[in-house]
Amino acid sequence: MSPQDEIEGLIARVAMGNREAFRRLYGRTSAKLFGICLRVLNDKELAEEALQEVYVTIWRKAGMYREGVASPMTWLITLARNAAVDRRRRIGGLPLDGDGQAIERLRDPAPGPEAQAVARSEARALQACLDTLNPDHAAMIRSVYLDGATYAEMAAAHGAKLNTVRTWLRRSLMQLRECLSR
The missing domain is CATH 1.10.10.10 (Winged helix-like DNA-binding domain superfamily/Winged helix DNA-binding domain)
Structure with a gap:
């Protein structure tokens, strides 16, 4: 089974409310989707919040995914990108500290x-x-x-x-x- 077929199968089972499939889908896709959120938001905490929104959306709307219209990763990446862009629009910039200066954000260490x-x-x-x-x-x-x-x-x-x-x-x-x- 190809990775694409596996992810499509997981999405189909998530659409039926299968929690184990949701857990496995998260394990297979969260790192990539987090990377997309982080790239758009350039803030670890905001990216984590956006990622949480993405998986809530996946849980609620997995039944909307249609095989053959887009690859499953394209669909998931689109959800992540849209959540991150929406969050970026809502915040309108970096949070400010008490002095009105932008808070410096640290990134996670590089991947292995x-x-x-x-x-x-x-x-x-x-x-x-x-x-x-x-x-x-x-x-x-x-x-x-x-x-x-x-x-x-x-x-x-x-x-x-x-x-x-x-x-x-x-x-x-x-x-x-x-x-x-x-």
């Missing part, structure tokens, strides 16, 4: 060697696939999905209509998914 090797391999594959896209569209993908920019920000930056940017991103993501599945 195995996780670093896996991440480098995945990053190389993603970079190779991003290189096959139109350079402007690849830059938008990075801005939106890695840096947390909004579609509206991208539309303004590129002088395009919001729906046009959405179409470009959707088509680019489909090309990426196809490339990464090879």
Whole structure:
């Protein structure tokens, strides 16, 4: 069974209220989803809160996932990114201390060697696939999905209509998914 098939199966069982499947899904996906939340929020505590929201959403909406529409990780990553972006919008910046100065936040120590090797391999594959896209569209993908920019920000930056940017991103993501599945 492929990892994708395993995660799809877990999501299907979570949709039926299976707590053990939920526990296993969390174990298989939480590190990656936390990384996405942390990248968008750049704050460990806020990322942890966003991750909790993500898993509450997964528990409630697992039945909404449709196989074949998107890979299970794409669906989960989208939930994580959206939760982190929403949280970022709500806070409007870093928390302030009593003097009105931004509090310095410390990051967790770097991941271990195995996780670093896996991440480098995945990053190389993603970079190779991003290189096959139109350079402007690849830059938008990075801005939106890695840096947390909004579609509206991208539309303004590129002088395009919001729906046009959405179409470009959707088509680019489909090309990426196809490339990464090879």
